[in-house]
Structures are given as C-alpha cells and as structure tokens.
Amino acid sequence: DNCPQESNVLQQDTNTDGRGDACSDTDRDGVSDAMDNCPAHSNPEQEDSNGNGVGGLCEDTDRDRVLNTEDNCPSAENPMQEDADGDGIGDACDDRDNRTPEGKKPWAPFLFGGAIAVLAVIIEIHNKRVVDQQNVV
DSSP, X not given: OOOTTSOOTTOOOTTOSSSOGGGOOTTOSSSOTTTOSSTXXXXXXXXXXXXXXXXXXGOOTTOSSSOTTTOSSTTSOOTTOOXXXXXXXXXXXXOGGGOSOTTOOSEEEEEETTEEEEEEOOEXXXXXXXXXXXXOO
C-alpha cells in the first residue's frame, strides 16, 4: 500500500515519488494535497480568512495569476506588475500623478521666444521609451 493512512484503491502515484497520490504533499506542510487548500505553498494551519476554500497564501483576488502575497496591486489586474516609479505600488493601483520617479517632472511647459514649447523627460522602462501625453499641462 503506497498510502496506508488514506484510501487509495487504485494505488495511483502520478509523480512516481513512491507515495500514493492520496498521500502526496507537494509543499511538505504535513497536509496531503487532496486536503490542502493551498497545495503549492506551505501553510500547515490551512488559514482561509475569507472562507472561500482557498488558502490565504494562494489567494489571487484580481485573477491576474499573481498571488496576493506577491502582487504589487492585489485589488486590480496587473499581470506584468508594472511599477513605473518603483515605489512598490503597481501602476494599476498607483495614482496617475505619482507614477514618475522621484524628482522628475514628466512634462514641463514653458514659453520660449513667444512660442510654447514642451520639454519632456523620457523615462526608460523595460527598455521602452514611455511618454504619457495625459500629463501635458
């Protein structure tokens, strides 16, 4: 019997680790995958504060495939985790006016010889030039 403490009539052992699938414990937290509410992350207490059957460590509220514990914006979809100003708050949650690196003004309009000119600071993000024209004053 490859899983003596659990019923495993077919003796399935999909990952060939010598333990029956009914006893497999991928995250090694002492809770078998079949009973674990978060089988990929160790959570022996099986904490589930909202009672939805998914362990707190495995929650992905915005369904962007980034776990809340690792998501820089868990309340809004942001799968690429963009964070233009590097403040740890994802662009999807960050106030538009706060998306530029500290001390940099994205657009600075000024008068020059009677003509209006716009000086733009180009910000390098992920090897792409980014200019947000909505910041033009």
